[in-house]
Amino acid sequence: VSGLVKSLLIFPFAISLTLRGYSFRFMLLEGQGILDTLIDLFIPIPAVQETLWLGNPWTALFWITVPIFWSWGPLCGLMILGALNNISPEIFEAARVDGARPLRIFWNITLPLLRPMILVMILLVTLFSIRVFDVVHTMTAGGPGRSTEILNYYIYRIGFQIFDMGYASALSIILTLILLVLAYLYSRILIK
Secondary structure (H helix, E strand, O other), rough: OOOHHHHHHHHHHOOOOOHHHHHHHHHHOOOOHHHHHHHHOOOOOOOOOOOOOOOOOOHHHHHHHHOOOOOOOHHHHHHHHHHHHOOOOHHHHHHOOOOOOOHHHHHHHHHHHHHHHHHHHHHHHHHHOOOOHHHHHHHHHOOOOOOOOOOHHHHHHHHHHHOHHHHHHHHHOOOOOOOOHHHHHHHHHHOO
């Protein structure tokens, strides 16, 4: 059963970003999406119905992050679970024998032992989030206005819609340098 649960938790990570973006966009369609249908079913108030989920800059930015969290959340949970399984139970037993309370054990033993895995997860999610393009392109195309336009999408818009290839190339080099620094930090943490 554990293997099946772990496979189901990994499944969202295996789905392509484009498919995730289109799926969430169709779930958030004004008046027709599953979210509006559920709100109409449980809260039949006309002011709440048919909300522009992707038409408002604040809600659009939130809904852009949901498919990313949906894919990375379970994977990060499995990574933490794996790190917890590698901690020797004798350490916790020794702390309990010494009279440590559960909160003290968590802050002084569990969290410091999980710190390398947490740093690896933060760097992986940061590297991934910087290069996200598909979800933004399929859900909002950088809109409404330019509220969900991330650096990758901005480079795409400058290079392939405005056709200012020089500026887009300069931005791409800056993005590459940022990713190189983060990849260097990631490798340093893994070496430790």
